[in-house]
Amino acid sequence: MNIIRTISVLFCTVLSVSLCSAQQIYVHCGSLFDSASKTWNTEQTVIIENDKIIAVQSGFVKAGKKDSVIDLTKAYVMPGFIDMHVHIEGESSPSRQVERFVLNPEDVALRATVYAKRTLQAGFTTVRDLGGSGANIALKKAIERGYVEGPRIFTTGRGISSTGGHLDPTSGYSAALMGNPGPELGVVNSADEARKAVRQRYKNGANVIKIAATGGVTSTTKNGKNAQFTEEEIRTIVETAADYGMLTAAHAHGDEGMQRAVRSGIKTIEHGTLMSENTMDLMIEKNAYLVPTITAGKQVSINAEIPGYYPPMVAAKAKEIGGEKVQATFAKAYKRGVPIAFGSDAGVFKHGENAREFFYMHEAGMPVNEALHIATVVNASLLGVDDTLGRIQAGYSADLVAVAKNPEKEVKILQSPIFVMKDGNIVDLD
DSSP states (O other): OOHHHHHHHHHHHHHHHHHHHOOOEEEEEEEEEETTTEEEEEEEEEEETTTTTEEEESSSSOTTTTOOOEEEEEEEEEOOOEEEOOTOOOOOOOOOOOOOHHHHHHHHHHHHHHHHHHHHHTTTTEEEEEESOOOOOHHHHHHHHHHSSSOOEOOOOOOOTTTTTTTTTTOOOOOHHHOOOOOOGGBBBBHHHHHHHHHHHHHTTTTTTEOOOBSSSSSSOOSSBBBBBOOOHHHHHHHHHTTTOEEEEEEOOSHHHHHHHHHHTSSSSETTOOOOHHHHHHHHHTOOOOEEEEHHHHHHHHHSSSTTTTTHHHHHHHHSSSSSSHHHHHHHHHHHHHOOOHHHHOOOOOOOOHHHHHHHHHHHOOHHHHHHHIIIIIHHHTTTOOOTSSOOTTSSSSOOEEEESSSOOGGGGSSSSSSSTTTTOOOOOO
């Protein structure tokens, strides 16, 4: 009798779980963006079960009695956005230089959870984090395990630099504190050290490799555009990253450093500020992508005009390299046919404002639907997840973002989502 009762209870439990999992969500969409064809379809129903889209049907399909309905009949619905360049651990401020000495790793990690949630609330359900202290890897894992709310994170952990380069973590320190950081901290000076640095990042749990191919703006190093790696070093990084299935990216403002990176097989060039037409043609030939980060360029120019916001050395570089140059280069590269990916460099400006990049891309000549295609289909392909992310169709992750007005007519509306869903879970936007 006890055995029969136990079996009965187990059967009922299994039946209950099965019925629960069979419940579906019907999302009634006034306009639905087809990110592959770059077109909008009216009156569509997206049917979701658990974390996946199981069907997309024309019309407002009636849901079953046990199913739930989300009314977005007056909204414009798109796949969750993907940002290929963020720094989720930190955010620009006048105290940024001091923070390196007063914040503990725990402080950085906990603060990053706030930035992660803000990013998700902005409709960015997936991001590629291009460098921090390593807390970004812990945050990535915490989000995957459901401990923290935030976007999926593909991260480099720490970027890779040459000694005294843009990503050398001890640049700007006093001689007493500077030390001699090596591959573990991302500082390399030979092909062998470069290989070790890539393997160390893989061991740490990163899934992206980023190098500083040239000087940069926000680091306390004098030159913001000089080449900082040999081609042998870059080729070794690219080859080793390929062995471990890792996508490669290169921060680059100066043209010579870009050319070395592209010739050596780097897949994405971040910023590309002073890119020449020769480099554009080389990128087309090699199928390398420009990640323009126009928003960051605009913001550093604004910040540079605020007394004391940056150290004098950084302010001077921001005025020289930032501002309109990045946007002008993007416009020229796009017109010439250079492959483009969407990336904002959030962290250089406030997290959650990533969608400003759509406006600047459109302002420079890119149609809104093209920008949306890039921030979904193209970025998913670069990350190697185009079979699960970047589209609203059967078999894909249930990542949705909705706005109240037509983005083609009012691109800034993309900065104000009224609904966000990641993996079938509705995100609280309050």
